[in-house]
Each structure stands twice: as structure tokens, then as C-alpha cells.
Amino acid sequence: MFIIIAGSGALVYHLARDLRQKRHQLQLIVRDAEACQDLARRLEMPVICDDPTLPRVLQAAGATEADLVLAVTLNDADNLVICQVSKRHFGAPRTVALVTNPNHVDLFRRLGIDAVVSVATILTTLVEQQATLEDMISLTPLAEGKIMVTELAIPEDAPAVGKTLSELNLPRNALIATITRDGEPIIPRGDIRLHAGDRVLLVTKAEAECSAIGHLLGEAAARNL
Amino acid sequence: MFIIIIGCGRLGSYLATAFSDQGHEVVIIDRREDTFKKLPDHFTGFGIAGDATEPAVLKEAGVARCDALLAVTENDNTNIFIAQMARELFRTPKVMARVFDPARASVYESLGIEAICPTILGGSAFIQRLAQT
Numbered sequence: 001m002f003i004i005i006a007g008s009g010a011l012v013y014h015l016a017r018d019l020r021q022k023r024h025q026l027q028l029i030v031r032d033a034e035a036c037q038d039l040a041r042r043l044e045m046p047v048i049c050d051d052p053t054l055p056r057v058l059q060a061a062g063a064t065e066a067d068l069v070l071a072v073t074l075n076d077a078d079n080l081v082i083c084q085v086s087k088r089h090f091g092a093p094r095t096v097a098l099v100t101n102p103n104h105v106d107l108f109r110r111l112g113i114d115a116v117v118s119v120a121t122i123l124t125t126l127v128e129q130q131a132t133l134e135d136m137i138s139l140t141p142l143a144e145g146k147i148m149v150t151e152l153a154i155p156e157d158a159p160a161v162g163k164t165l166s167e168l169n170l171p172r173n174a175l176i177a178t179i180t181r182d183g184e185p186i187i188p189r190g191d192i193r194l195h196a197g198d199r200v201l202l203v204t205k206a207e208a209e210c211s212a213i214g215h216l217l218g219e220a221a222a223r224n225l
Numbered sequence: 226m227f228i229i230i231i232g233c234g235r236l237g238s239y240l241a242t243a244f245s246d247q248g249h250e251v252v253i254i255d256r257r258e259d260t261f262k263k264l265p266d267h268f269t270g271f272g273i274a275g276d277a278t279e280p281a282v283l284k285e286a287g288v289a290r291c292d293a294l295l296a297v298t299e300n301d302n303t304n305i306f307i308a309q310m311a312r313e314l315f316r317t318p319k320v321m322a323r324v325f326d327p328a329r330a331s332v333y334e335s336l337g338i339e340a341i342c343p344t345i346l347g348g349s350a351f352i353q354r355l356a357q358t
Binding site: 076078084089096103110 | 279280302307309314335336
């Protein structure tokens, strides 16, 4: 893929290094002259030193050819403009914006940005999760937080122990994607019975998450979410 | 009319004063409270100190019932962002943004945002005056 990355300093450096390793073709745009020279030297690649929100700069960077534009400056308005100009004026098929203010996530989506990443939202979700439920080892919001992926261990006293998946009566918007038992993955079917110690990968719509966890671990655990 | 103005710089304070003098209801928002010193004593509207890229601040200003919102901060992208937020989240009937960069203004005009470009307006005034001499 040909990817344009517009942003500042360290984040651009690490994104560029990782994506280049995955054999993507990159063009970086960084406004600050010093940061720009530093990046060009460390990555040994040309970096455009200019304002990435300007149409002529995006055009010079190749926005008409880009498969993906990543806008990762620390200014939400700048990231919106970078993505909108790339997508709607130059026809970039996919744009991703970083937002500092989590209240902007939904608005950016409505304004046509394909993916919006809020570091604050991700961290808040993780912290709340870690703090309240130790059995839950990972949790990832997808589709801007509308889909939750949660991995949880089934404790001995859980109401789900001994029930088949169909007896669990999970809410409609919840699905058990895999079960891991004694290190072996099991692809779930309705007649599989849950054992204590099973690790379950749960995929739910955000609004169904609490209820689904209640079905597996009990109401008390779900209330702590 | 009830008009919300974002940014109390030279243009924002000028517009706020003019609309207030015409008898319109005006709320002006700026991050820095000291900018409201530019407003004259006879200004009848309100100033709110806050960041207008935060939806809660626009709500506090009464965006839900305003007739027009003019985004005239010193920053093009902030203006473009706030204008779209008013239009998309609050269905503000009339939204305009000041955009200094002519290329950017023309891109957003084509996307349906009313972008007023002082560079083009000022430039044409100079050209016209010179043609008259």
C-alpha cells in the first residue's frame, strides 16, 4: 500500500518504522522543520516539511495516489482537515484520524473519516477494565467502540459452569468466538458445555457487553463493569 | 436573529459589535477571556470563555437555538471544524467559516461549507481600486 502519514515527532517515527518493515510505501509530512530533519535522518527517507492541512502539500505528497492517509498530529481540527481534503478532494479511499478529545470520535465518523482513534478512550476502557475485573485479561474496542472484544476466564462459581452454550441464552448481540480449554482452542457450537477455567473470547455490541458478561460470570461481576 | 460568533479577535469583535448594534442577539466565544476587552460598553451580547471545539461549550452558548454561527478564529482548520460541528451535530441553519488560505477555502466551498476568504476579498479590493486610478 502507499500510505501518507501526517503528524509530529515520535509517533510518526514509530508508525513509519513499523509500516516500512511491513513493506508499505510511505510519504511522511511533518510541519516542524527540526522534527522533520530529525526524522529524515533517522529513517533515511525523504520527509516533506510543510503544513499537511494545505491542499497543495497533500497533492505534492501524492494524495491522489494514496491508498491510506493517516492524520496523527496532536490537533484534532488539523487531523480532520487532512483527512477530508485527502478523501473528498483527492479521492483517497481510506483515512484514519487520531483525536485527542474523545468527544470528537462520533462527529469525525459522521464527517466521513473512515476510522477515528481516541487514545483517551482506549486507555480509559482498559484502566476501568483492569481495575474492576481481574479475570478479564484483554479488551479491545472495535468500530469506534461499538464492538467490544473481551477475553475472560470462567471461575468455578460462575453461573455458566456446566451449561451448554445454547443453555446460556446470551443476548442477541453477543457471540462466543472461541473457547480455550487447557491451552487448546475449541470452536464453539451450541452443545459445548463450559467448564470452570475455560477462557472465553466474547464479541458483543457495546450495549450487550454488560448483559453477556452477566450471563457468563453472574450479575455481580457485570455490575462491577 | 440569534448569532454565535467564535473567536474574539479583530474580526470577531467587529462582527459582534455590528450585529449587537443592529439589535441582534449575540453570544461570542473565545478561549481567552481578556479578548472580550475589545467589545465596546454598548455591546449587549454575552462573552463565554471556553474552547468552542468542545461540543459542551457550544451547547452552553445556546447553539441548539441559534440562527447562525460564524467561526472566525485565527486558525483556518479550527474554523472549518467548528462550522462542520455546528452543521452536523446541531443543525445550525446558517454556518460560515473564515478561511485565510484561498486553496483551502475553495476546497471547502466545493464541499458545501460557506468559507469566506479574506485573502481573496482583500486582494480583489486592491486590484479593483488600482484599476480605478
